[in-house]
Amino acid sequence: MPTAIELRGLSKHFGEVRAVDELDLDIVDGEFFSMLGPSGSGKTTVLRLVGGFEQPTAGTILLGGEDVTDRPPFGRDVNTVFQDYAIFPHMSVRQNVEYGLRVKRVPRTQRRDRAEEALATVRLEGYGDRRPHQLSGGQRQRVALARALVNRPKVLLLDEPLGALDLKLRREMQIELKQIQRDVGITFVFVTHDQEEALTMSDRIAVFNQGRIEQLATPVELYEQPASAFVAGFVGTSNLLTGEVAGKLLGEDGTFVVRPEKVRMTAPEEAPAPDDRTCVARGVVREVVYLGASTHSVVELDAGTTLTVSHQNTDRSIDAALERRDRPVALVWQRDHLVALAGGAPHPATTPEEETA
Template sequence: MSTAIELRGLSKHFGEVRAVDGLDLEIADGEFFSMLGPSGSGKTTVLRLIAGFEQPTNGTITLGGEDVSGRPSFARDVNTVFQDYAIFPHMSVRQNVEYGLRVKRVPRAERRKRAEHALETVRLAGYDDRRPHQLSGGQRQRVALARALVNRPKVLLLDEPLGALDLQLRREMQIELKEIQRDVGITFVFVTHDQEEALTMSDRIAVFNNGRIEQLATPVQLYEHPASAFVAGFVGTSNLLQGEVAEQLVGAEGTFVIRPEKVTMTAPEAAPAAGDGTCVARGVVREVVYLGATTHSVVDLDAGVTLTVSHQNADKTIDAALERRDHPVALVWQRDNLVPLGGPRPGPVASPEEERA
């Protein structure tokens, strides 16, 4: 597969601040690629460098095999969709979508044809004559997307475009954006701090931290096999076992991650024996949090660490789960579900009977 974007040794300094620090990255043609990270991690600066809104301190930016590091934004075959949409309120939907083509002096008939096709692509056929104030937030977002797509760029850059939408609409637009990207077949580079957005839409995700990529992986790899404590904590909820706690509960030195949904909570007397691939820890439920589809239980373990347990609310009532607060429990998980950070996966621990033998 050919490369749409290649960054080599890319850095951007603002005084003493290294917003981007020696970044190497390749993004394939037709890929939905997300840059995920907290505020100040460098992801938006990288997007602006690719777009040409900022010039790099060091390094090169290659688009479609051409070095564009010194080119201004209008000379790069990319378009950007921003969070605030930047739609002209005095223009109709069609006029907004055609605007870039008018600037390029594309003939009127061609403009109309391409604008209609772009609106069909984003599911807005028939909305040509409406004004922005007559549209919902999701429709305005799609107008901004159509205005970018109508220019047929090789790369579409999206700077947190769903941030202004409410939760339900944002989730609907996540699915629509992915479907649109598959339909048009161009490279999407999506910037977000929302892990759910990144996991839902992306072919690959780069997790940013302090101007560098902490991990680059597919959504499944990123969630199931985080490369560091930062990634484990930023992408989803994680339980961290390290130091003496890891030696006691895992039987191995190092740092390990176990996801809350991989842990089962049971009554102490019903817990299986540790060993033969099973870990068992005892503690007291400090808090129970009902989240609709799931319930999270926060458990203070006797080993001196706090773990979170998550389970689906498949039963008609969760009263029993809510009543576990302040009750002793046992937590059980399989050793195969432990993810080691910076070391080999731990082997099985002998049962008490095997140790005595």
């Protein structure tokens, strides 16, 4: 498939800090691509470099096969939606959406038609005459999106645009954003530190760490087959088994991860015998955390580490789960649910001097 964005040897240094470090990346035309990582990992800097808001220290940026490395933002066929939306309060919704077309001197009738089309795309038909202060947070976010889409860019850059919304609205907008992207067929490049957003919307995800990509994969591959301890710890909750603990429980050296939902907790006397398919660990429940839809139990193992077990709150009584605190239990999981990991820090590392998102 043709590429919308090609980054070759891209670097950005702020003094001694390497915010982006010799990055190579291809983003396919028409995909929803997310850059995920902790604060200071380099993802926002990459977005700003693609948008032309920063100049690279080294490397090249190609859009649609054309070198735009030295072009200013207005010379690139991209638009950006920022977290704060930057909507003009003195203008109507329609005037906000039309603004970019006015700058380009598009005729008035054509401006209005394209603005109404863009508002319909983001499901804001009939809102053109309203003022921004009359809109909800989610509606203002859609106005910012419509203003970017009305220019019909080849690439739309989104810098954590859902960060200011409450949880319920954010989840609704995640689904709507993905549907809009499918409808318009534009390449979306989405920056976030929220793993749920990335997993929900993306065709592919790049996990950033200290200016480099730790893993590039589909959401399913990223969650089920993390490439490193860093990715396993940042994307979802993970149980790491390493060193002496791995030797005791698995009979193998190395570092392994098993997700909490793959682990089953049972009474010690009901645990099966470990074999070449089944792993069994014994311990004591130290904490039980009720999360509404699910419950997490933290178990201190006899082998010398702690594991988290997650189960859905369906027909199981939460009172029974709470009563397990300080009681001995056995944990059981299948060996094929273990993932062997490469090296890497298990927790996100940040540098204060680096970018903030």
